[in-house]
Amino acid sequence: MSDARRDETLGGFIVHGVPFPIETDPDALAFLKRMTPIQIEQEYSITYLHSYGQDSPWFAGASNKRLLASQDPESGYAYATPRGHDMYSGRETEWIDITDRTATVHAFTVCYFGSEEFLPDTPFVLALIEYEGVNTLFLTRLIGLDHRQASLEWIGREVQPRFLRNSKLKPTDVYFVPT
């Protein structure tokens, strides 16, 4: 370690016994106002049973290597990330298969830092994908580009979906690569 600052973590030694005045006379009690605070660690862990509800067929599709979207049956307004009901008509949407349609990068970034869950993945490329004939965008990981060469030229680039061989039933079951 040279002059670089060490990353701090919450962890510390377990201490048995906390300094405290031997006698609780008025001076000692008044001194308590000048104490530094006591901080303890609290663990917190939960397992949720999360339902994809009406969006579930999308995950079934991805686990079978098909990319689904939804559209309003009358207007044709299509959502790359499915919605059970159209936000303009309120009508129930229908499923469409967009796997083989032309897709391009609409926007992207390279994440060098992140939430705790995704730190092991850094650096990774996040991208919003634009699909031909689809009105909204799809958030995904973009693989196969050198993150050190990030450039606005990546926007507009044609990409195609790839699917995990073993589905995790997450939106990351699909990712995109340059064509």
Add this chain to the structure above:
Amino acid sequence: MRPVYALSGGVSKFAKARPDKTFQAIVKEAYDYAIADLGLDFPTFTKAVDGSVASYFSDHFSRQLMAGIMAQDYLGLVPKPSHRVEGGGATGGLCFQEAWKSIASGHMDVCVAYGFETMSHVETWKGNEFIALASDVSWDYPVGGFYSGYYAMMVTRHMKEYGTTVEQMAAVSVKNHLNAYHNPYAQKRNRYTIDDVRNSPMVAWPLTRLDICVMSDGAAAVIFASEEGIERLAAAGADITQPLVKVTGIGRGTDAMRMGDRPHVDYESFISDYATEQERDSDDTRAYYRELWERGTRYPGVHSFRAGRTAGNMAYAQAGISDPLAELDFVELHDAYTSSEVQTYEDLGLCRYGEGGPFAASGKAFMPGIDYGLDLTDDPVCPVNPSGGLIACGHPVGATGLMQGVFAVWQLQNTIGKHFGDDTLQVADARRGAIHSHAGTGTYVSVSILEKEGN
């Protein structure tokens, strides 16, 4: 609705960590300051106030449900009415407006809005995770939930559409950090150069660490009153600062939680539904926008915040503002990212869509009398984030929008020097200002207009 006045405010020192006090006691720092600035003691104000609104974003950070009532209890405000407001990053701005409504509706004559967040209880990467849970946990979070990443995607699109540069964004960072140098409440008070910003560690391309606000522990409070409430406080011995500061307009907007779900509307829809009054009335601006649309721009997409434009237009209409750049003397806006300050210039009509980058580097949003070490082409017109904004003050979420309210009240009272111990950041003859609070990727946005009475 009745006239509503913002009489006083208080802000705790925003800091990376405040383990010396619990959140209730940090709130009390801000609350006590606001009471003292009215010249009242604690029991007298407690008797005079009708109720409160509490503002905090995340139950996760404190690992405490119903934290609002714990603050209410600690402040000695029970059994008076109160409720908690939550709307992501806009929580403080929404709280400000809920307190306004309590007065405007006649439900209360004196109401205090207080807000807080203690984000230091978890490590930064866990904090990022908590914040990212404010994105769709079925679709967006699992892909790599990280707000800096979301904002970086938005700005790559903004750069592609409009030619916005990283140096223009860095000018925002230089401005806000140096403004904060004169603000004792701010967490980061530094002089930086454009190179410093660009050479700081990359977080989410193209945003570096100095393009991004920091997590913070802090609290803020604002006291509101009706005319009857002012009479009550004065009768109790309050020294009410004159001229009064009136809240003359509030506006709010929303947008889809998943930014990818936002529409890409055509030119006609943009002009009829979203253009500012000034934009609609200008042949030149309509021609400018026609050309943008012919080049492929669609609105709002992911490069603009429709919620911010909606909130701004609503607040401006109520306050009678048609040319925001000329009619506002300052703006405290939600600069969680330098890029979002650039985007928000456009949403608030301080410049046209597509011109936020050049506007950022022009000097129009800078404070007069401060040497930023930049070659600015224009004189200051409407200082934006004279306090230093979120980037330099910090962003203890539930407190942030109220902090903006406090600083706006002080600007309009001409008391920045008194509260900061330095009048460098006092906007000369400030008569009208705006505060802007923003959540998620632009999901809830509030804009409130404050004016010096007799303006």
